[in-house]
Amino acid sequence: MGRLTGGDPSLLRRINSAVVLHALRAAEAPTLTDLVNVTGLSRPTVEGVVEGLMDTGLVVEAAVDENAARRQGRPARRFRFRVEAGHLLGIEIGPHRIAALLADLGGRVRGSAHVEVSETASADERLDQVRVAVADLLKRSGVARASLRAVGVASPGIVEADGTIRLGTALPQWTGLPLGERLRRSFRCPVLVENDANAAAVAEHWKGAAVGSDDMVFVLAGLSPGAGSLIGGRLHRGFGGAAGEIGALHLLGREATPEEVLSTTGEPLHPLDEAQVARVFTLAGQGDAGARAAVERYLRRLVHDVAALVLALDPELVVVGGWAAGPAGVLEPLRRELARYCLRPPRVEQSLLGEAAVATGALRLALDHVEEQLFAVEGTVTARRRSGV
Amino acid sequence: MGRLTGGDPSLLRRINSAVVLHALRAAEAPTLTDLVNVTGLSRPTVEGVVEGLMDTGLVVEAAVDENAARRQGRPARRFRFRVEAGHLLGIEIGPHRIAALLADLGGRVRGSAHVEVSETASADERLDQVRVAVADLLKRSGVARASLRAVGVASPGIVEADGTIRLGTALPQWTGLPLGERLRRSFRCPVLVENDANAAAVAEHWKGAAVGSDDMVFVLAGLSPGAGSLIGGRLHRGFGGAAGEIGALHLLGREATPEEVLSTTGEPLHPLDEAQVARVFTLAGQGDAGARAAVERYLRRLVHDVAALVLALDPELVVVGGWAAGPAGVLEPLRRELARYCLRPPRVEQSLLGEAAVATGALRLALDHVEEQLFAVEGTVTARRRSGV
Numbered sequence: 133m134g135r136l137t138g139g140d141p142s143l144l145r146r147i148n149s150a151v152v153l154h155a156l157r158a159a160e161a162p163t164l165t166d167l168v169n170v171t172g173l174s175r176p177t178v179e180g181v182v183e184g185l186m187d188t189g190l191v192v193e194a195a196v197d198e199n200a201a202r203r204q205g206r207p208a209r210r211f212r213f214r215v216e217a218g219h220l221l222g223i224e225i226g227p228h229r230i231a232a233l234l235a236d237l238g239g240r241v242r243g244s245a246h247v248e249v250s251e252t253a254s255a256d257e258r259l260d261q262v263r264v265a266v267a268d269l270l271k272r273s274g275v276a277r278a279s280l281r282a283v284g285v286a287s288p289g290i291v292e293a294d295g296t297i298r299l300g301t302a303l304p305q306w307t308g309l310p311l312g313e314r315l316r317r318s319f320r321c322p323v324l325v326e327n328d329a330n331a332a333a334v335a336e337h338w339k340g341a342a343v344g345s346d347d348m349v350f351v352l353a354g355l356s357p358g359a360g361s362l363i364g365g366r367l368h369r370g371f372g373g374a375a376g377e378i379g380a381l382h383l384l385g386r387e388a389t390p391e392e393v394l395s396t397t398g399e400p401l402h403p404l405d406e407a408q409v410a411r412v413f414t415l416a417g418q419g420d421a422g423a424r425a426a427v428e429r430y431l432r433r434l435v436h437d438v439a440a441l442v443l444a445l446d447p448e449l450v451v452v453g454g455w456a457a458g459p460a461g462v463l464e465p466l467r468r469e470l471a472r473y474c475l476r477p478p479r480v481e482q483s484l485l486g487e488a489a490v491a492t493g494a495l496r497l498a499l500d501h502v503e504e505q506l507f508a509v510e511g512t513v514t515a516r517r518r519s520g521v
Numbered sequence: 522m523g524r525l526t527g528g529d530p531s532l533l534r535r536i537n538s539a540v541v542l543h544a545l546r547a548a549e550a551p552t553l554t555d556l557v558n559v560t561g562l563s564r565p566t567v568e569g570v571v572e573g574l575m576d577t578g579l580v581v582e583a584a585v586d587e588n589a590a591r592r593q594g595r596p597a598r599r600f601r602f603r604v605e606a607g608h609l610l611g612i613e614i615g616p617h618r619i620a621a622l623l624a625d626l627g628g629r630v631r632g633s634a635h636v637e638v639s640e641t642a643s644a645d646e647r648l649d650q651v652r653v654a655v656a657d658l659l660k661r662s663g664v665a666r667a668s669l670r671a672v673g674v675a676s677p678g679i680v681e682a683d684g685t686i687r688l689g690t691a692l693p694q695w696t697g698l699p700l701g702e703r704l705r706r707s708f709r710c711p712v713l714v715e716n717d718a719n720a721a722a723v724a725e726h727w728k729g730a731a732v733g734s735d736d737m738v739f740v741l742a743g744l745s746p747g748a749g750s751l752i753g754g755r756l757h758r759g760f761g762g763a764a765g766e767i768g769a770l771h772l773l774g775r776e777a778t779p780e781e782v783l784s785t786t787g788e789p790l791h792p793l794d795e796a797q798v799a800r801v802f803t804l805a806g807q808g809d810a811g812a813r814a815a816v817e818r819y820l821r822r823l824v825h826d827v828a829a830l831v832l833a834l835d836p837e838l839v840v841v842g843g844w845a846a847g848p849a850g851v852l853e854p855l856r857r858e859l860a861r862y863c864l865r866p867p868r869v870e871q872s873l874l875g876e877a878a879v880a881t882g883a884l885r886l887a888l889d890h891v892e893e894q895l896f897a898v899e900g901t902v903t904a905r906r907r908s909g910v
Contacts, residue, residue, distance in 0.1 A: 290864055299864055347760040359833075363752060370835020371736040372865040378832045440829035443767045446759020475679055475688055476761040
């Protein structure tokens with residue numbers, strides 16, 4: 133039982149620490165008086181908390197402005213949150229490439245790395261490439277591995293709570309892979325594993341097309357479309373982590389697979405051959421009748437899948453990313469059809485983050501984890517943060 | 522900014538009141554000492570709060586057990602939450618009937634009323650019938666109208682936050698009806714309006730087939746199926762209140778309407794003619810080939826709609842209610858097909874509340890509203906309640 137108002141001084145201290153730390157992060161080098169005013173805590177309490185935070189290395193005294201010092205005599209001490217006190221990684225593991233982003237505790241990106249990888253690479257080979265990319269990134273950025281506080285990893289597939297891939301057909305040997313466990317051997321900080329479309333949804337909400345839209349769906353439009361959704365600003369993973377895995381929907385109608393639908397020859401496309409897919413879209417854009425028919429079939433499928441998501445969830449916004457979201461014009465047909473069939477059609481926008489969406493989302497999830505550790509006290513402070521404290 | 526730990530003694534008092542009231546409701550006539558032990562508050566604080574609650578009429582001293590009194594000399598005073606201090610109504614407004622449930626502040630049902638109504642009744646006629654049913658119910662139960670603290674109302678349609686029906690094709694003159702505003706004239710307490718399938722989802726979670734399942738979908742299987750869903754134990758309404766309105770999904774495939782699908786004559790059924798629908802299901806059960814084919818077509822449609830919901834949301838449990846959930850055996854085909862197409866198929870159960878589900882859910886929503894007013898303090902206490910305080 134969480135006792136808030138009586139009996140547990142250590143809980144109260146933790147709440148006070150979180151409140152002060154939050155105020156420190158939000159302000160520009162505040163003084164003790166600033167912190168007292170913002171938090172409503174007493175001066176001795178704020179002093180005690182700031183001293184404790186300085187001991188942990190998360191807070192330092194800010195450099196004094198010399199001019200101000202000369203004008204005012206001895207100035208009040210100022211403090212700042214040390215965003216450089218720790219670092220985070222966001223990693224995308226995809227069929228063709230591995231991407232990694234490095235950021236400080238303020239979420240600012242300090243560096244990035246990309247590695248091409250074969251779609252037929254084994255799980256071991258793929259994880260080796262992850263390690264190579266990370267080592268290179270840390271070295272180039274001058275950041276010590278020990279400085280990492282959390283690592284977010286996003287990849288296709290249904291992800292269990294412990295970071296195991298329950299089902300992942302897009303990458304060889306991916307189903308059943310204990311991805312979180314395997315990567316934890318390379319890092320001494322928490323490793324969080326997430327589905328790629330889920331991560332992209334988080335990223336577009338953080339700094340993409342969905343800023344300010346707390347109820348949104350991100351559609352990763354590919355041959356097997358996946359989706360991630362935020363409800364009330366929070367990622368909706370579903371009971372078993374499979375929410376948004378709409379790829380199976382067309383099977384119910386006994387329809388053809390996307391690889392067959394997009395084919396202009398009668399031979400199905402290879403599921404991961406993006407160049408071949410791009411060719412079909414390009415030909416369609418040039419007026420080729422067969423390619424146009426194939427793209428039409430594909431769009432009808434995509435509209436159906438997205439409509440199912442929209443009818444089930446009723447989001448404010450649908451963001452479309454992935455290779456099919458490009459120049460071939462997925463947006464207009466989607467808007468038109470959703471307006472016909474949805475009682476309250478959502479806005480439809482293209483991804484702003486493009487290729488960076490998945491790794492950026494993985495980074496944000498790592499940052500969320502660290503912030504929860506810094507700020508959360510049994511749900512109480514989380515609730516207050518949501519209400520704007 | 523919510524200040525929890527400093528500066529706002531009135532907030533602290535409200536938190537303490539909520540904590541004590543919650544403990545009073547959970548225990549069987551506790552003593553002051555019991556309350557001190559359970560809440561972790563000081564004795565003077567608990568005494569002050571209990572006195573305040575007695576002033577408002579929500580708490581009274583419990584009757585003393587005479588035998589215990591004789592044995593122990595002067596016994597400690599005991600207190601109890603007065604569930605009879607206020608009442609709630611849950612009302613279903615459907616195409617064919619109006620149902621109302623009356624409960625006390627503990628959520629215990631004290632009485633019920635049902636009125637048959639024509640599917641062609643105007644909105645005014647339908648609302649008159651609601652007033653008749655409520656007046657009759659209050660009179661029979663000996664409860665004064667002034668004792669009502671909240672009224673929950675559930676009906677088909679998309680409901681705006683202010684209780685207006687944005688779209689409701691199942692009842693005449695329903696689209697655009699300011700249902701909440703119209704009913705507020707009859708009551709001096711808050712009137713909450715909710716979609717019928719949403720209310721049924723809440724009801725099955727409260728005391729039906731979904732007790733303990735916080736991630737569930739309720740499917741109201743009718744000619745135009747609707748659905749309500751809980752995510753993490755909370756109703757998911759969607760950005761515009763249209764979540765779960767899956768009736769339009771089949772239009773995307775340019776398929777026939779359910780009324781055509783279920784027809785054995787080529788003539789579409791009347792959308793609200795439940796007797797005619799029941800006849801088709803009965804004939805199918807007796808082996809009639811035409812009726813069986815019609816039911817097969819209908820089930821295929823239903824499975825598709827439910828699968829779309831399941832793929833989008835990934836619930837733990839699907840509860841099926843409404844007239845099509847009866848003996849015709851919707852459950853087995855649904856289980857079979859979902860297992861084929863969902864990566865992680867949910868459990869599928871029949872509604873336990875049957876016809877009472879919608880009114881029961883409306884009642885629960887009224888109770889939720891009152892409990893929020895009694896207990897919630899800027900989200901803080903809600904967070905604690907969820908964590909089991």
